[in-house]
Amino acid sequence: MTSWERLRDLLRQMGKGDREVIDRDLGFELCRQDGVQAIVLGSYVKAGDTFATDVKVLDVETKGIIKSFSSRGEGVDSILKRQIDDLSREIAKGIVQPEGVTQVAASPIAEVTTNSMEAYGHFLRGRDDYEKFYLAEAQKSLERAVELDPDFAMAYYYLARVNLQLGNGEAARQSLAKLQPLGDRVAGKEGLYIKALLADLVERNADKAMEILRKITADFPDEKRARLDLGTYYYRLGKLEEGLAELHKAVKLDPQYGFAMNMLAYTYAQLQKYDQAIEWFKKYGLVSPADAIAP
Template structure:
């Protein structure tokens, strides 16, 4: 019925939302009086009641078409099948009879009525797995959702919407393959679902404006389609338009005050907008709606972490892994929270727990996380040995994601050591690995390659690559921000620090999100131009940010204390400078030799202490 241009069918999800607002939680226990009230609140003109009249020796369906304004039955239907028929053909017959009973324009009778199985699946088993997958997907239990959608396509290899959701729960080549299959069988979905698939096609190509446009077209026909509103909010997040993100999420909640995922994202949105009290309020509502799920506690932990309430954050993350021991994001947060606080032993314990969590590739991933602990200590030789062991293991298994991460981490180590040729070598290997997994991600590490080329003094090559990169930013905030970051690096390496400051500020403005490395180089540029107070503010901002990506910059993070000592010393704040130099030397007491900052910090500390 919803395929007809002349009938607007209120979705079952909208009806369930209204039922929940009325305090009716059970979908299967609505009496006629309650159903009538739901229909009135939904502004429906007609309501169709139905039942399976019999199942043996054949299916028989009974239907009643009711005028919502009066409660009168205006038509009845009784549809009988043949022995051996499944339920789907009977629904097709019922559709035809209902359209005949409605007061529709004559043109409605000329529409092609597609069989319901042709726009879903011919397999009831596949459909059951599909519905289970949706339930897991809504809980953020992506492993379980992926298993259900995979089972669905095992039973029906042409089930387009199962492939659509598989695209959303997989990555790399698998996601590309699933999206291709969803597109191939797109003629087997409803008009509404075609909008979703086309939107996902655009989003996978980083065309977020196009993705939004497809969903806006869907909303013109189905204005109460909250999933479309929610996805538009997600795409505005990808465009770093937080105001629009919050606006669309509030529209979802207006339709469904119980929409867990919207409270999840609104909690982050209000934090990004500087409304921390409102942010925690949304997180608490999310927890209240789903107290037995892991993700609400993970979200609350993230926000408390960002607000500097670390002990509360750890408590929330621990609750998440208590509910679901293989909930990876909370497991990872418990590692980096301890790492950033320089509680190395506790971080190592968390790594060991991660390795034993039962997650896919848990041991390999845990070893890469262990390498970061050594990097933060300045023990780069030990870190490199661990990474090399995992690279060797994952090369044979072609685990491109782990290969890309391992090569990137090696490149960052060599960058921190000043060995830029090796950094270039390994960042190119990282690019090759992620491109093998997902060609659309070929630009993921290109900005890092440009940075290392500039630091190696290969300016012509760096600027040539940067020009190409700039032509491919597609107005995506992250890419535009990285473009100006690269310009800032090139200016810095050429000794033009004022230009570097200008370019790096532009990067932060266009990126519309926090960037540890951009801040780090901006602070160093301020030191070069003797703007020491400004440098201190930015270095301290970095240290107060407990974002995941900070974990990948262990050398820079530790050197920050050296630069804070230097800046404070230049401002005559000798007591503070001593404290920073002392701390830097303490956290790098076992660091590998060769870091010039260690020798300089010792000399400066000795000189300052002698003065006192």
């Protein structure tokens, strides 16, 4: 399965990172590039307060319809509260898994994210600002997200990370305290990220955190953030060569991943390989010139 974030990464690699909408033809092209066999296309219509969502599962090679499904609900928030989960279950039934591939457990979308479209929008802005090192802006957006939805687990996850980088230890502890009971309800990739963060910052067990991150990379091979986090842990532990290996894997997954390039530069500098450090700082500046700390 190729995530939305993976599709955005592929767009950047194709020089189309500014595309706001992935149309049908571009969607097929991206899927073929990433070796995906089936694509899900969706649309929705609004009639009064009713939102109806229709999806079609198509074969990437033939563009023929494999299955089609629909769901409806009252209010725009019904899309996150129920419709995505209903449609996801039906899609999973309609697609034959390759031999040897097992289905990873997933939480209802509202538990992983939120049932508020507005809160989700603030979350996306906050996470994006965090990865561009606009920490004050990220903090503001994420705080608004949890204000709109006090049970938004992943917003607390990033809010804790942002507050740590800002040096707000007490605020970070408060975010972690909110995250702990919520994290138990979240399965899948997001649940593993939460468990890794809590293992590190609450249990003070970096080895456990790293083991969880390795599980993410095993279960979700295209997950660049787990590679970045592993590289950062190795940096903290002084295992710089191991850190470089993980960071290079992150950049291989996304050749325009400025966050990882920045960490690569610091790791090479710590190894006193200053030519490589300068080279990676230059690459970071080229791909992410708008970042707050871009050289």
